[in-house]
Amino acid sequence: MEESPAAPALPEAFERRFLAARPLPSFPWRSLEEKLKNSLDSELLLNILQKTVLHPLCVKHPPSLKYTRSFLSELIKKHEAAPSEPLDELYEALAEVLSAEESPQCHRSYLLPSGNSVSLSESTAIISQGTTGLVTWDAALYLAEWAIENPGAFTNRTVLELGSGVGFTGLAICKMCSPKAYIFSDCHSQVLQQLRGNILLNGFLLKTEATTLLQPSVSTQISPKPTVMAVQLDWDLVTTDQLCDFQPEVIIAADVLYDPEIILSLIGVLQKLSACQADQKSPEVYIAFTIRDPDTYQLFKMELSKVGIGWQKLPSHNKKLFPYEKHSEIVILRLKV
Structure with a gap:
């Protein structure tokens, strides 16, 4: 069940959950959809990407590839349903994850x-x-x-x-x-x-x-x-x-x-x-x-x-x-x- 954080805290809410690899349904997707619906700017999604998949901690200590793939797929779905311009960084991140090999750790x-x-x-x-x-x-x-x-x-x-x-x-x-x-x-x-x-x-x-x-x-x-x-x-x-x-x-x-x-x-x-x-x-x-x-x-x-x-x-x-x-x-x- 997702929580609904205040808008300025949205990237931080994604950050804390992604770093800890919490279940995807617990992320504030509905709040993100509302925010994207009212904006043509991709800056919010870019900010979320930087605070999750591209976070320095994740680069150094990566979460499960399967988890990262699922997260990026969901983020791309929300992005494609919104009126904003295409965001190449999202697809580049997914391509990189798809080509990597899963580890047991x-x-x-x-x-x-x-x-x-x-x-x-x-x-x-x-x-x-x-x-x-x-x-x-x-x-x-x-x-x-x-x-x-x-x-x-x-x-x-x-x-x-x-x-x-x-x-x-x-x-x-x-x-x-x-x-x-x-x-x-x-x-x-x-x-x-x-x-x-x-x-x-x-x-x-x-x-x-x-x-x-x-x-x-x-x-x-x-x-x-x-x-x-x-x-x-x-x-x-x-x-x-x-x-x-x-x-x-x-x-x-x-x-x-x-x-x-x-x-x-x-x-x-x-x-x-x-x-x-x-x-x-x-x-x-x-x-x-x-x-x-x-x-x-x-x-x-x-x-x-x-x-x-x-x-x-x-x-x-x-x-x-x-x-x-x-x-x-x-x-x-x-x-x-």
């Missing part, structure tokens, strides 16, 4: 309020290699928005992310919230390989040993770049000692509750992490997820209560920074472990 890019961006290499298949972790899910975008609105929760602190997937939330936090250290984690080796590639793609160096995170920091100055790790973490096999080695002060997870069977494994990890108290203070825990099945949500809260983990639903945040469609409610729970 594509990119999505997200613009940050700082003017910086996060680019991710992802699988062109939604479920690949037996895992759903090779794409970015909406709750990851929602949690990143909340983090950017609440940077104090992460600044100069050690953050452990459970089920990082391709890494969007953590990379946004690393670029916008100045954590001292950030530990990405996932259990699937294929996801971990993709994740490590995305961390490097966004200009961060990877540490290989947990000991690098444990050096005492006497300075309260904010480091321009956090210490970053990406570790394989099987929730059922990891020990309390292994988790405590990271000394996490903040724990986050996004969209890890898509399957009721995962709930007990997640709660088991949270119980182990509750034993990792720095200065007698339990880590702060934030879990974001899309409520696809209300029964799964209720089961999670019920299982939390059984083991004495309290929870508080955080208020919805104010600013939507990233393009996604909230077909279902997305919530963030702050847990008291």
Whole structure:
């Protein structure tokens, strides 16, 4: 379902959606048609082309060719239905895409309020290699928005992310919230390989040993770049000692509750992490997820209560920074472990 942005913001609305490779029906095509109907000028279409297919980020980190072809075909349809002069640049861009070869990897890019961006290499298949972790899910975008609105929760602190997937939330936090250290984690080796590639793609160096995170920091100055790790973490096999080695002060997870069977494994990890108290203070825990099945949500809260983990639903945040469609409610729970 498309949104209807104000006319001056139309190219920017196309830009944000195209960079993130959002579904084409979510683009404001109707607003574009109205604008083109009342103008003989091709400048608007040229502006949209420059902010999408020809955007420097897309040239450097291209989206799927199939996606780009579909987008250009739709843009050309709108152009041909309008009274404006033919725009050679549109057809040249399509010809270039038609002659290129599709790759099993594509990119999505997200613009940050700082003017910086996060680019991710992802699988062109939604479920690949037996895992759903090779794409970015909406709750990851929602949690990143909340983090950017609440940077104090992460600044100069050690953050452990459970089920990082391709890494969007953590990379946004690393670029916008100045954590001292950030530990990405996932259990699937294929996801971990993709994740490590995305961390490097966004200009961060990877540490290989947990000991690098444990050096005492006497300075309260904010480091321009956090210490970053990406570790394989099987929730059922990891020990309390292994988790405590990271000394996490903040724990986050996004969209890890898509399957009721995962709930007990997640709660088991949270119980182990509750034993990792720095200065007698339990880590702060934030879990974001899309409520696809209300029964799964209720089961999670019920299982939390059984083991004495309290929870508080955080208020919805104010600013939507990233393009996604909230077909279902997305919530963030702050847990008291």
